[in-house]
Amino acid sequence: MKNLKSLVRSLSNLPVIRIFTQPLQKFLFKVHSTLTFWCWSISDQKSFEFYKQFIKSGDLVFDVGANMGNRAKVFYSLGALVVGVEPQPQCSEFLKKVFGDKENFFLVEAALGKAKGNADMLICEVDTISTLSLDWVNEVKRSGR
Numbered sequence: 123m124k125n126l127k128s129l130v131r132s133l134s135n136l137p138v139i140r141i142f143t144q145p146l147q148k149f150l151f152k153v154h155s156t157l158t159f160w161c162w163s164i165s166d167q168k169s170f171e172f173y174k175q176f177i178k179s180g181d182l183v184f185d186v187g188a189n190m191g192n193r194a195k196v197f198y199s200l201g202a203l204v205v206g207v208e209p210q211p212q213c214s215e216f217l218k219k220v221f222g223d224k225e226n227f228f229l230v231e232a233a234l235g236k237a238k239g240n241a242d243m244l245i246c247e248v249d250t251i252s253t254l255s256l257d258w259v260n261e262v263k264r265s266g267r
Contacts, residue, residue: 159195159220169196177202186234189249191217198227209233209243210252 169192177183179201185194188206190213197204198221206221207230208214214231221227233241233254244259246252253259 155190155216156219159191166192166196166199169193170199173197174200188217188229189213191220194221194227198224202226204228205230207232207234209254210245210249213249 173193173196177197177200181200181202183197183202183204185191185197185204185206188194188208189210191206194204194206194217203226205228206217208217209232211231214229217229221229233243235241235254241254244253244256
């Protein structure tokens, strides 16, 4: 077993293997995320307890920057009519899969801003830090974070 682990480690350093394993890892993550989305976590329960103070069944709730739907799931579970606004294609596709044709969830595949128009989205590998703000990206780089 130790030799097998060493072999796998040495193979994963080869460019050909890395090219193959990165898409495979992303695919497996998507499958896992889709299958486990509706499983209720401790974090989901804490969010549920917090948001139930403000959101009642039938309320209209906007999840702006819905991302992978963590809050939308809680809002939906509270009985709200949820409008998820999400500009990132990979996140929008995920939301379509997990919410499917659920009646009280509506997806708007767009970004929101102060004026109508078009903007370039700066997509990061980590979907939670993608942005429309080049100023923000430059400030983060400057700060060393």
